[in-house]
Amino acid sequence: MSREPGRVLNIKEEIEKANSTAVDRMMESEPHWVDMDIALKAIPGMKDRMLLHAGPPIEYERASGPLRGALIGAVIYEGWASNAEEADRLLRRGDIVIEPTHHHDSVGPMAGVISPSMPVYVLSDLRYGGKAYSNMNEGIGRVLRYGVYDPDVIERLRWMERVLYPVLRDAIRDMVREQGKGLNIKSLIAQALHMGDECHNRHVAATSILIKELAPYIFATGHDRSMVREAYSFIYRNTFTALNIVMAAAKLMTMAAHNIKYSTIVTTMSRNGTEFGIRVSGLGDEWFTAPAPIPKGVWFPGYSEKDANPDIGDSAITETAGFGGFAMAAAPAIVSWVGGSVEFAVEITRRMYGITYAKHKYFTIPYLDMQGTPVGMDIRKVVATGITPTINTGIAHREPNRGQIGAGIVTMPIEPFKKALRRFAEVYGI
């Protein structure tokens, strides 16, 4: 932008400058996985008798089945109640505080429930200095994040705390000690996008890279050999292992872009199973919401759309940071998991260029001749074009304690973007 020195920018120029800064920071952020710890100790503002959940704020009574199921499971896991009824009572009475993960620099897939005793990944932005957190991935099917609280789910969470966590924690700490800075997750995502992942619902390559990087440290932790093999075997079998770490990295990228005055770039996009909500860089911590849509799915045998809960999870942080569904063209194999055709997957990526600020400098798509992924949703472009973000997603049964019933593709409602734009006009006096 060439302009006379000292001239006051007009509002359009201010927005352009702010968006350029925001998206630049989103792309230049350097998220590294640097540690693991227990949520109560690590996560800012985390308290005893507090549970975090995905998406915009919601009261327990209005929460969807899978979110209620996951909260119940977490209460049992924490030992605050010994069964579902008791847990439900505590939650209804408000004895347990529930707050959005996003209010605590955290993210979690699906229900996204993080409880005080849970081990969490700690990621650090080596460029801009933030920290972000996510829980550990349990695999697919009947798991807490899909709202299941059966004893085997609770036992798996305890096993993760007892076996998986100490092994991975000691491994990443050894890596940090030896290499000085932990695992570069931006680089991991960039590589995985060249290996058929889009890093939201496909983490086959990302998890392989993670394992390749971590293996020497995992097998040198000094823990009992069978314990190490158990831990290794779990992350080896669970191709979603990388998801939560990648989400925390995306959270750091979007945090780096947040709170830029005048910026119309979306820095949070998430769903709590009832509502879909966004936050915008130049509009602070206010949420703009609308009812969450139900995804178009590929259903597990025996299930259909009528069993599906509205969309849920913080994992749309991947699209917010310029990959996931926005990079579907990088992951043609994903259509067998989330549905649609390869052509449609490519079309989704192409369409997202219409509502984003830039092509990513570091995340590129081989099939589009190494074009950068669409990054930095601009609420003005969404409202002007009527194109809303399309993401891919896991699908939970709408009742508690039922679990995952499919995966699919979902296009978000436009209302939150319109609300945000109206608020933007008020705040900045347009």
Next chain:
Amino acid sequence: MSREPGRVLNIKEEIEKANSTAVDRMMESEPHWVDMDIALKAIPGMKDRMLLHAGPPIEYERASGPLRGALIGAVIYEGWASNAEEADRLLRRGDIVIEPTHHHDSVGPMAGVISPSMPVYVLSDLRYGGKAYSNMNEGIGRVLRYGVYDPDVIERLRWMERVLYPVLRDAIRDMVREQGKGLNIKSLIAQALHMGDECHNRHVAATSILIKELAPYIFATGHDRSMVREAYSFIYRNTFTALNIVMAAAKLMTMAAHNIKYSTIVTTMSRNGTEFGIRVSGLGDEWFTAPAPIPKGVWFPGYSEKDANPDIGDSAITETAGFGGFAMAAAPAIVSWVGGSVEFAVEITRRMYGITYAKHKYFTIPYLDMQGTPVGMDIRKVVATGITPTINTGIAHREPNRGQIGAGIVTMPIEPFKKALRRFAEVYGI
């Protein structure tokens, strides 16, 4: 084919039946990496003072620079000579026997030189019972297989024998002991094709999968910890680690398809740096050759086509088995390494359907909506269409001791296919 019982098939029907059998066996072969050993002990017909080389048979005098360089290096590595001049003299005098790898159920990339003391991968076809062999990958640049015989190359080969080999050998033996059957390389290739590799010149995913599978065994071998870390670090840094194992797997697939009476399917396709040659299932072990072409390349800084040796290496066994260049559409990121555009890469795959018998049952291309790769080159189709196989390839400097100068794409001459078809007509009295 419905026909009256007992009716004698006409020649066309015989060929169809034979080709169906050949390609079916190629696809149904089950190559597993089951062991490692020293070439002299493992490879059938391997002898002291014998060196194997890539491609059709050739005398030392007619060998290209990189092949001569690699043979010289192997003589020094074996301790048969202490310098290049002495080694050259021994080779010229015929004191060292040189024979094609393919005559010993073996394959090697580029010069493909295997000497008696070299450790080799042992692969076994768990379906049809064959065994095939390949040497270990040294990485890229100045390495033996590109014709370099400098002391650092020899020292690396000795390090591989001393450090890398025992670690990998013990790891694969432990895996076989524990799992009963070694590492399924067909499955590894199928996965890698969904992760942006075509498994000839891109093995980023294949090597990651290999490492993920092998890591628990590598770190449990009981060798000195720093030795294990050295070995791990080498395969971790060398994304071509999987190439040689994958080539031996392709060799087994094509061996399973070989020697089917009446079959016009190509079961060997290789280059020795001077000539390109093929062998055909129904024509036994006869080679049909023509001068090897010079690839169109992406050149390392300072080099150009005038420095390039004609195409060399057994690695075209990957295309012979239905992947590599034939699966370019699965690996859009490869164009930065071998040149061309993504569109061209897809076009190569599409064109190869015109000269192949089938779409692969197990190797599929996500970007082509999970279509099987083109598999089973039919010499009749090559001659009828004038389309010859296009493969991707590494490029060696035409002088000995210079090394890799690029990578590229090369389309093979038609003469060997015409010669083979003429011989087929003679042999089968058409």
